[in-house]
Amino acid sequence: MKPAPISITRRLEFDAGHRIPNHDGQCKHLHGHRYAIELTLSGEIANHPGQADDGMVLDFADIKRLSNQYVVEPWDHAFLVAKEDQGLVDFLNSLPNHKTVVMEHVPTVENLAQAAFNILSPLFDKAFAGRLQLTAIRLYETPNCWADVHRP
Numbered sequence: 001m002k003p004a005p006i007s008i009t010r011r012l013e014f015d016a017g018h019r020i021p022n023h024d025g026q027c028k029h030l031h032g033h034r035y036a037i038e039l040t041l042s043g044e045i046a047n048h049p050g051q052a053d054d055g056m057v058l059d060f061a062d063i064k065r066l067s068n069q070y071v072v073e074p075w076d077h078a079f080l081v082a083k084e085d086q087g088l089v090d091f092l093n094s095l096p097n098h099k100t101v102v103m104e105h106v107p108t109v110e111n112l113a114q115a116a117f118n119i120l121s122p123l124f125d126k127a128f129a130g131r132l133q134l135t136a137i138r139l140y141e142t143p144n145c146w147a148d149v150h151r152p
């Protein structure tokens with residue numbers, strides 16, 4: 001029998017500041033969140049008796065390593081600001097050694113989840129070609145608010 005499809009998910013957390021400049025409520029103010037990102041990968045379970053990855057789609061440590069390097073560490077304790085939010089970009093750039101990440105789009109949880117997916121999906125494709133795929137990202141902005149991005 002063909003094995004049933006399987007996916008694995010690794011959760012990582014980071015802190016970042018942001019604002020939604022044109023929001024009609026509190027979110028137009030500078031504030032921060034403890035974000036949680038959940039990365040879901042799908043692939044086949046390795047049948048490699050005697051090897052470290054036997055029985056795994058991918059070692060959770062590998063998901064952590066790639067995600068930390070390219071998203072979690074760059075965004076952790078950074079201020080995530082939209083490039084269109086020019087006054088704030090200029091202010092943040094005036095702060096010596098401030099960790100600022102200028103985003104292509106307004107840093108809603110939807111756009112951040114999409115940005116993380118666009119960064120990480122090709123990296124997983126390249127590193128583990130053919131064996132597995134990043135199929136979804138869930139990004140929590142608060143315990144009550146999150147966005148899901150799915151591989152098309």
Ligand SMILES: Nc1nc2c(c(=O)[nH]1)N=C([C@H](O)[C@H](O)COP(=O)(O)OP(=O)(O)OP(=O)(O)O)CN2
Binds near residue numbers: 020033107109
């Ligand atoms: N669709 C979206 N709506 C909102 C976003 C967003 O990214 N996408 N972001 C915000 C705010 O930045 C904030 O993160 C959410 O604040 P809030 O609604 O207050 O969420 P809480 O979980 O803190 O709300 P509680 O009422 O305390 O549960 C707003 N909207």
Ligand SMILES: [Zn+2]
Binds near residue numbers: 031033
């Ligand atoms: Zn917010």
